[in-house]
Amino acid sequence: MTTSLPHIGFDRYIKLEWAATALKVRAGLTSIDELNALLASENLGKEALGKTQTKLNGLWLAPRSVLLDFADRGAAILKASPATSAVALTWGMALASYPFFAKLAEQVGRLTALQDDCSTAEVHRRMNEVYGEREITRRAGQAVLQTHENWGVIERIEKGRRLRRRPAIRVDDPQLVTWLIEAALRCLGKPLALSSVQTLPVLFPFSLEGSLAFLASGSAHIELRSEGPHNQFIALREGA
Structure with missing residues (x-):
């Protein structure tokens, strides 16, 4: 019996500028024509352009129905504060939208947790264990x-053989902090110990500021649970 491998949905290089412009379109801060003009200036070729537009649709322009409200709330954060990090917002949307992106982010976060760097080969090896040792897995990885790298969260060193974390991006906007935590809950699909959130591998590019317990308790989309005096967990609220 053949076991089917997980689908790889994110297999394109997406510049931050493209994703940030798509986010601005969703927030009503620019037009789709500006995004189309930006992409046209890249001379991507017909096939590459179509695949790039598909990824931007999945991120911001036409996300899955279950993520529409989540995307709208992310766009509202940007609209309320245009200086908000486009990296943080697009990272959160990518985690929630594309399991392959989330799994690779998790592997990079785990492998760089102790020394801030890891081998590229080890990242690919771990992805092969989940998605199969096939050309599409390596190409997508x-x-x-x-x-x-383009989003500024890692850099390649030793002629690309190793990856190193860039300095963490400080996130102190309470709405963005809880939105990123919600993104992590969505991609991981399970409740999380509150004490683990600050060091979640999938959120390795960010330093989340503030009392996470206080922020979670005030969220309409995250449920804070207590199991004993020292064990607190967070989960998505039912229907979120």
């Missing part, structure tokens, strides 16, 4: 790592 390379595209996502290139995307991470």
